[in-house]
Amino acid sequence: MKKLALENFLPYRLNRIGAVVSQKFKSVYGAHHDLTIPEWRVLATLGQFEEMGAKAIGQHSSMHKTKVSRAVRALEERRWLRRRESDQDRREEILSLTTAGRRAYADIVPRAVAFEKQILLALGSDATKLLASLDRLERTFEEN
Amino acid sequence: MKKLALENFLPYRLNRIGAVVSQKFKSVYGAHHDLTIPEWRVLATLGQFEEMGAKAIGQHSSMHKTKVSRAVRALEERRWLRRRESDQDRREEILSLTTAGRRAYADIVPRAVAFEKQILLALGSDATKLLASLDRLERTFEEN
DNA sequence: AATAGACGGTTACCAATGCAACAAAAATTA
DNA sequence: TAATTTTTGTTGCATTGGTAACCGTCTATT
Numbered sequence: 001m002k003k004l005a006l007e008n009f010l011p012y013r014l015n016r017i018g019a020v021v022s023q024k025f026k027s028v029y030g031a032h033h034d035l036t037i038p039e040w041r042v043l044a045t046l047g048q049f050e051e052m053g054a055k056a057i058g059q060h061s062s063m064h065k066t067k068v069s070r071a072v073r074a075l076e077e078r079r080w081l082r083r084r085e086s087d088q089d090r091r092e093e094i095l096s097l098t099t100a101g102r103r104a105y106a107d108i109v110p111r112a113v114a115f116e117k118q119i120l121l122a123l124g125s126d127a128t129k130l131l132a133s134l135d136r137l138e139r140t141f142e143e144n
Numbered sequence: 145m146k147k148l149a150l151e152n153f154l155p156y157r158l159n160r161i162g163a164v165v166s167q168k169f170k171s172v173y174g175a176h177h178d179l180t181i182p183e184w185r186v187l188a189t190l191g192q193f194e195e196m197g198a199k200a201i202g203q204h205s206s207m208h209k210t211k212v213s214r215a216v217r218a219l220e221e222r223r224w225l226r227r228r229e230s231d232q233d234r235r236e237e238i239l240s241l242t243t244a245g246r247r248a249y250a251d252i253v254p255r256a257v258a259f260e261k262q263i264l265l266a267l268g269s270d271a272t273k274l275l276a277s278l279d280r281l282e283r284t285f286e287e288n
Numbered sequence: 289a290a291t292a293g294a295c296g297g298t299t300a301c302c303a304a305t306g307c308a309a310c311a312a313a314a315a316t317t318a
Numbered sequence: 319t320a321a322t323t324t325t326t327g328t329t330g331c332a333t334t335g336g337t338a339a340c341c342g343t344c345t346a347t348t
Contacts, residue, residue: 001191006188006204010264015163021159061150066297091344093297122280126276132270236313
């Protein structure tokens, strides 16, 4: 019977590494230790774009709309996020960060960047190769 | 305010790619469409090593013991897996695939290998670089 | 303008999963 | 050998996440 070495199997490895990195990433939340990954993604997206609807956030951060909806509510309850009704389209809610939300963003971003840098540093000369391969991999899957 | 581009952020990208690849990977289950990822990992591990305890399966496939426990039960109910009590240690259950289980394994493995090959092919000359970088990345995180 | 369909967002429901507590059986220590 | 601790594996509980149904609003067709 032909065998397969799970530990060398690409889908398994990619998934495993993603999980490990996400796990370690939680350490960068610092004081905001109870932030979840979906909440972080919403925070990061709004920090990046200032104002957006929930759908656009989901598209930019690869999250299901229910996940976005729940993360948005959590951030709202935390007073990091504010919603206002769009004038053009009253179905849509325009979301943006409050001052407290921007403060949290400004607090987390440098740690996140440092965390990423630490990984890339550990990779040494392989780092640029990895990034290039990831680009390619992403494009491969976007196409179909 | 210093910004971070989420779409270029390494932890996000790794996680996203892992999710996309896993999603696509489901297509290789073929007739066994209702198999879950944890079940596949247990199947793959037992196909690779013939006989193992649940703990060893969890270690080899990076799964929490409760996940293993439940996947094992599901495969057992499917009659793909058999348990027998260990003589040396009566806490442990020695697990192995039944004939049906080995048949399913033999059925899925070639598809899995083809799936992987397709990805590596799409990556072209970047493929070996990616694999090398993944090795490096895995080692980076194993160490601490 | 009226109707039908599409769309943004929320929620009820169910499946999946991790944590903590547990049982049973070693292994260790006294 | 008795008592304590560790280990394997399962299960109850709470959390998380996706599917589908839904509400209100917008758009297109007539």
